[in-house]
Amino acid sequence: MTTIKSAVMSVISSDPTYSMIVSSGLCNYTSMAKRIQRTVEVMLGRQVNLNSITKALTQIRIEPRYVNIFGIVSQATLWAEYGLNELQCGLNDRLPEGSLLVVRRDGYYTCLCKTGEPGKIALIRIRTPKEASNTPGLSLFITEYLYLNGVEFSNIYRLGNEIWITSDSENAGRILSILSDMIYRSQH
Incomplete structure (x- = not known):
């Protein structure tokens, strides 16, 4: 069973821009949650509360794999x-x-x-x-x-x-x- 946190991690880690923003600490988590909510819901096959996605975003840690844009x-x-x-x-x-x-x-x-x-x-x-x-x-x-x-x-x-x-x-x-x-x- 896929969890909200793992679905959020999958969405973020598959997009280089999202990964950079989250790993930088410059992320507006609520805006990011709104942006990925539909994708997470499709992955899980059910509706997901925006606050749950926001909380998952604050808990994930991504190692920056991209050029040091910051x-x-x-x-x-x-x-x-x-x-x-x-x-x-x-x-x-x-x-x-x-x-x-x-x-x-x-x-x-x-x-x-x-x-x-x-x-x-x-x-x-x-x-x-x-x-x-x-x-x-x-x-x-x-x-x-x-x-x-x-x-x-x-x-x-x-x-x-x-x-x-x-x-x-x-x-x-x-x-x-x-x-x-x-x-x-x-x-x-």
């Missing part, structure tokens, strides 16, 4: 730019001056830039040490961490040793707060 995160710095606009232009058009981010889409470019008109988009940049540019799973870790903390954002881009996150300006402060807390907690 060492990288502990050295990260944050930067934010508010009031940006998103413009689209054709592939043969001139890109707007002052474009911070240009993404090629199917038949056009999307540009993130300041236009003189106050925009509603924020760009949050996480700068990591240079050696982090070859670390797999870093942006997936950040993405999952933000989702587990109930944060919504528009896009995430990995650019060498930087991760850029776009969001509406209203959510940017919360994203910065959560990321700042993550960096602080990874240092201690």
Whole structure:
């Protein structure tokens, strides 16, 4: 008979991102429990109380088997730019001056830039040490961490040793707060 604890352990250990988050001690156990509850219930063939999953999460110990993402995160710095606009232009058009981010889409470019008109988009940049540019799973870790903390954002881009996150300006402060807390907690 499979126990709740063994089912939770199986779900967590089979997902590298979940394993990293739980082994780091940076885990929001209630959010993680909500995220895996359905999978645990399917494994056990019955409904499982969220508090039981949360308790099981706090009791499991996972040895980190992956690259030391927390060492990288502990050295990260944050930067934010508010009031940006998103413009689209054709592939043969001139890109707007002052474009911070240009993404090629199917038949056009999307540009993130300041236009003189106050925009509603924020760009949050996480700068990591240079050696982090070859670390797999870093942006997936950040993405999952933000989702587990109930944060919504528009896009995430990995650019060498930087991760850029776009969001509406209203959510940017919360994203910065959560990321700042993550960096602080990874240092201690």
